[in-house]
Amino acid sequence: LERTLAMIKPDGVSGNYSDLIKRIIVEASFNIVKEMLTLLDEQTASAFYLEHSSRTFFPHLVTYMTSGPVLVMVLEKRNAVSDWRGLIGPTDAQKAKISHPHSIRALCGKDLQRNCVHGSDSTSSAEREIKFFFKDVVSG
Numbered sequence: 001l002e003r004t005l006a007m008i009k010p011d012g013v014s015g016n017y018s019d020l021i022k023r024i025i026v027e028a029s030f031n032i033v034k035e036m037l038t039l040l041d042e043q044t045a046s047a048f049y050l051e052h053s054s055r056t057f058f059p060h061l062v063t064y065m066t067s068g069p070v071l072v073m074v075l076e077k078r079n080a081v082s083d084w085r086g087l088i089g090p091t092d093a094q095k096a097k098i099s100h101p102h103s104i105r106a107l108c109g110k111d112l113q114r115n116c117v118h119g120s121d122s123t124s125s126a127e128r129e130i131k132f133f134f135k136d137v138v139s140g
């Protein structure tokens with residue numbers, strides 16, 4: 001079994017999409033191993049998205065990610081990383097509504113920035129991101 005990090009971003013939590021998204025997760029045969037509702041501070045959001053720190057949208061991304069609580073989850077199943085990325089759909093929620101109308105971002109997201117959910121993009125990022133939020137979770 002593989003693990004991935006999923007996050008319901010501030011627009012998803014404040015838009016009351018958490019229950020719907022968790023239902024989709026469970027129906028897709030993921031096991032929710034851990035979950036934590038937390039408010040990211042600037043330092044934590046910046047560290048989480050460090051790879052984007054030189055991008056022009058980075059300050060906006062940090063403001064968005066610290067604008068309200070997020071629900072962070074560790075999901076487990078076979079092929080968890082790619083299956084979760086498949087379920088959430090493309091980064092731009094506007095485009096997702098056309099190309100992947102049943103994806104979570106199409107259902108719950110607004111645009112390129114406010115796309116409602118996060119998913120690790122590889123097994124190595126999943127490992128880093130799970131440790132980032134859940135230092136006490138034993139992997140495997």
Ligand code: ATP
Nearest residue numbers: 057060061090091112113114115117118119120121
């Ligand atoms: P995530 O890492 O959150 O799962 P992703 O891997 O689909 O999303 P990335 O390219 O890693 O997309 O971008 C990280 C996040 O930064 C996006 O989910 C989105 O919220 C925001 N973002 C990405 N590109 C832009 C942009 N051009 N303008 C504004 N925000 C953006």
